[in-house]
Amino acid sequence: MHILWFRRDLRLSDNEIVALSTADNAEVLPCFIIDPWFYQQAEVGKARVRFLFEALEDLDRNLKSRGSQLYLLEGNSLSVIQGLTRQLLQKGDRPKLFFNQDVQVQYGIERDLQIINYYKQHNLSYHQGLNNFLQTDGERRDDWMEEYYTYLRQPLHLTPEHINTPQLQLDIPQITFSDLKQKYSQFWETENTYFSGGETQAIATLNSFLDSRFHGYHWKISRPWLTQQGATSHLSPHLTFGTISVRQVYQSTKAKAAELASNPKVQFSLKAFRDRLRWHDSFTQRLYFHPELVDTNRYPEFDEYYSPAELSEEKQELFAAWKEGQTGFPLVDASMRQLKTMGWMNFRMRAMCATFLCINCGISWHHGAEHYMRHLVDGDLAYALLNINNKQQQQRTYFFA
Numbered sequence: 262m263h264i265l266w267f268r269r270d271l272r273l274s275d276n277e278i279v280a281l282s283t284a285d286n287a288e289v290l291p292c293f294i295i296d297p298w299f300y301q302q303a304e305v306g307k308a309r310v311r312f313l314f315e316a317l318e319d320l321d322r323n324l325k326s327r328g329s330q331l332y333l334l335e336g337n338s339l340s341v342i343q344g345l346t347r348q349l350l351q352k353g354d355r356p357k358l359f360f361n362q363d364v365q366v367q368y369g370i371e372r373d374l375q376i377i378n379y380y381k382q383h384n385l386s387y388h389q390g391l392n393n394f395l396q397t398d399g400e401r402r403d404d405w406m407e408e409y410y411t412y413l414r415q416p417l418h419l420t421p422e423h424i425n426t427p428q429l430q431l432d433i434p435q436i437t438f439s440d441l442k443q444k445y446s447q448f449w450e451t452e453n454t455y456f457s458g459g460e461t462q463a464i465a466t467l468n469s470f471l472d473s474r475f476h477g478y479h480w481k482i483s484r485p486w487l488t489q490q491g492a493t494s495h496l497s498p499h500l501t502f503g504t505i506s507v508r509q510v511y512q513s514t515k516a517k518a519a520e521l522a523s524n525p526k527v528q529f530s531l532k533a534f535r536d537r538l539r540w541h542d543s544f545t546q547r548l549y550f551h552p553e554l555v556d557t558n559r560y561p562e563f564d565e566y567y568s569p570a571e572l573s574e575e576k577q578e579l580f581a582a583w584k585e586g587q588t589g590f591p592l593v594d595a596s597m598r599q600l601k602t603m604g605w606m607n608f609r610m611r612a613m614c615a616t617f618l619c620i621n622c623g624i625s626w627h628h629g630a631e632h633y634m635r636h637l638v639d640g641d642l643a644y645a646l647l648n649i650n651n652k653q654q655q656q657r658t659y660f661f662a
């Protein structure tokens with residue numbers, strides 16, 4: 262029996278652990294753990310939780326169409342994996358655990374280490390795959406670009422047509438989708454949904470981008486109204502939750518470019534888009550090697566300006582105005598209201614509002630990043646924090662130069 266543990270890789274296509282665990286028609290138990298820890302974090306917001314639940318439902322549907330199903334388990338991730346493994350051992354199985362490596366906050370890093378230790382202590386095998394490209398050997402950082410593009414050009418992992426999942430009576434807490442939505446209804450109840458979760462939707466979004474929306478990407482990316490209408494891909498939440506792989510997006514984009522090879526404008530747009538996919542992975546990589554950047558300044562000379570310390574009363578007022586889109590600066594206000602309504606802003610507006618907060622209001626990026634994380638449907642530590650940390654310090658340097 263193979264335990265197939267989905268985390269931020271909620272897809273069947275181009276997924277290393279799906280391809281490997283299901284090979285040779287092996288028995289597989291696909292699962293996702295609803296860990297209460299996640300829902301208690303200050304930066305967790307409605308848009309992201311809703312997207313996650315939709316992605317899980319879609320994964321379950323896609324598994325069912327292949328003769329399988331998603332086991333939705335509930336509890337502390339470490340205890341759940343240990344309990345599940347114990348039960349399978351008692352039934353006479355020697356389970357092998359499959360999960361993809363991810364860039365984690367401290368909770369996730371410790372959890373994964375403990376799970377690996379547990380498997381080693383019990384002499385059980387496990388396989389840690391890759392969700393997207395990640396270089397784990399710090400000694401080879403100079404070869405990053407070469408290794409990165411080698412990975413992107415490799416064939417996609419195959420999607421199984423059938424998945425062999427036996428019906429199991431498990432004596433560990435499980436939750437149904439309807440109970441899940443009821444239990445976390447404070448996240449679920451949103452008026453409008455601008456981004457729907459799931460692999461099926463991810464593929465549809467990629468296709469619609471490559472059908473027509475990508476034309477003029479390189480200049481439209483700086484026009485907030487056009488980007489809201491779909492001039493950029495809107496794939497970011499899908500990449501955040503792994504409902505599609507960067508490699509699949511990259512290869513589809515290359516195929517489109519080859520199809521329209523004689524059109525230089527198309528080549529320019531698609532190249533600009535592919536470069537951003539690389540930014541995505543390079544930020545993840547940076548967080549992997551520098552997890553301290555989640556709460557420390559990139560350059561220590563900024564420590565006197567930026568800290569997570571509580572804000573003075575005057576700053577609290579400014580911060581509240583920024584969050585509510587009430588600063589009196591129309592472009593900032595429109596963008597901040599868009600963030601609250603839609604859970605999304607385009608790249609330039611994210612940078613501009615962050616700059617406004619840090620430089621014009623003198624409020625640390627720590628506070629702004631938490632607000633971004635709580636509202637962005639694609640909220641991801643690697644991008645929200647590192648982008649804001651990085652950008653503000655670069656721009657502050659220009660500002661004082």
Ligand SMILES: Cc1cc2nc3c(=O)[nH]c(=O)nc-3n(C[C@H](O)[C@H](O)[C@H](O)COP(=O)(O)OP(=O)(O)OC[C@H]3O[C@@H](n4cnc5c(N)ncnc54)[C@H](O)[C@@H]3O)c2cc1C
Pocket residue numbers: 482493494495496497498500501534537538540541542544606607608609611612615633637639640641642644645646648649652
């Ligand atoms: C202050 C700040 C905070 C940000 N926070 C996040 C975040 O929490 N989550 C997130 O996914 N992106 C974040 N970004 C990056 C970027 O703004 C979004 O990825 C992009 O706007 C999402 O829209 P899209 O998918 O239509 O992008 P597209 O323009 O279609 O780009 C395609 C993909 O490339 C990647 N990408 C694009 N721009 C960047 C960038 N600047 N850095 C890293 N990757 C990029 C994303 O994965 C995106 O989905 C942030 C940028 C800034 C300046």
